[in-house]
Amino acid sequence: MMKLYTYFRSSAAYRVRIALAVKQLEYEQQAVNLREGEHRKTHYLSLNPQGLVPALQTQEGLITQSLAILEYLEQEYPHPPLLPAEPLLRAQVRSLSQHVATDMHPLNNLRVLQYIENDLQLSTEQQQTWYQHWIAEGFSSIEKTLQQLVPQLASPGPYCFGGDVSLADICLVPQVYNALRFNCDVAPYPTIMAIYQVCNERADFKSAAPEQQADAVN
Numbered sequence: 001m002m003k004l005y006t007y008f009r010s011s012a013a014y015r016v017r018i019a020l021a022v023k024q025l026e027y028e029q030q031a032v033n034l035r036e037g038e039h040r041k042t043h044y045l046s047l048n049p050q051g052l053v054p055a056l057q058t059q060e061g062l063i064t065q066s067l068a069i070l071e072y073l074e075q076e077y078p079h080p081p082l083l084p085a086e087p088l089l090r091a092q093v094r095s096l097s098q099h100v101a102t103d104m105h106p107l108n109n110l111r112v113l114q115y116i117e118n119d120l121q122l123s124t125e126q127q128q129t130w131y132q133h134w135i136a137e138g139f140s141s142i143e144k145t146l147q148q149l150v151p152q153l154a155s156p157g158p159y160c161f162g163g164d165v166s167l168a169d170i171c172l173v174p175q176v177y178n179a180l181r182f183n184c185d186v187a188p189y190p191t192i193m194a195i196y197q198v199c200n201e202r203a204d205f206k207s208a209a210p211e212q213q214a215d216a217v218n
Contacts, residue, residue, distance in 0.1 A: 002027040003057040005048065007034045008213035011105055012066035013054040014174035017208035019070050022165055023077045024204075027056075031215035034110055067101055070167055082167045089152075093166045096145060100171040104138035108178065128182065135175075135184045139192060142172070146191045158198040165199070173199050177210070 004020070004027050006013040020027055032038045032053050039051045048055045048064055056063045056072070063069050074082050083090045106112065108131050116122045116130060146160060153162040160168035176196040179186060186193055199205045210216055 003030055005030045005032050005053050005055040007032055007053050008210045008216045010053050011174040011178055015066045015170050016054045016069050018170045018205055019073050021204035021208050025077060089161060093161055093168045096168040097171040100175050104175060107134045131182045132184045135179045139189045143189045143191055160195055169199055
């Protein structure tokens with residue numbers, strides 16, 4: 001059985017939990033408390049020198065980085081598919097997924113927030129401004145992208161790329177979750193929020209949510 005090293009509030013780990021749930025794959029969870037610095041302890045660094053979550057232990061070996069894990073799951077367990085068969089749409093799904101995971105999320109993850117708080121001594125208000133700025137930058141362009149996609153899709157909605165969940169939805173939902181948690185204004189992004197709401201009506205997305213995890217705390 002696969003083992004997922006995870007933290008309940010990690011957006012990257014949240015992505016992987018959603019994918020595992022959508023594909024109905026059994027796995028064991030091992031919590032790594034980022035707030036308490038467990039990811040920097042020798043026992044975890046000996047497993048994953050990057051010192052990050054998620055990490056997925058498979059029979060073949062360990063995989064780190066959420067997008068790499070998602071690609072592995074898609075290749076090894078292709079049903080239900082999370083990437084369209086059509087090459088252009090497949091590339092576009094990857095593009096939107098990477099927009100969230102590599103452009104938006106790194107600027108607002110825990111390491112960055114701790115640095116601007118502890119090392120740069122930004123006030124709580126300044127930290128909030130930082131977070132909300134990068135959410136607005138990213139979501140503004142994603143909203144426009146999603147609206148422009150509609151004429152290209154054979155069956156528009158209710159998800160990012162039509163009638164089926166894709167990697168794009170799996171990356172977008174955790175980012176919206178965090179935006180709401182940090183009191184970002186999401187009113188300008190009706191398409192994003194409609195996708196977020198329909199995804200969270202699904203049992204697989206609900207089961208992967210941070211508050212549903214064994215290590216969840218207030």
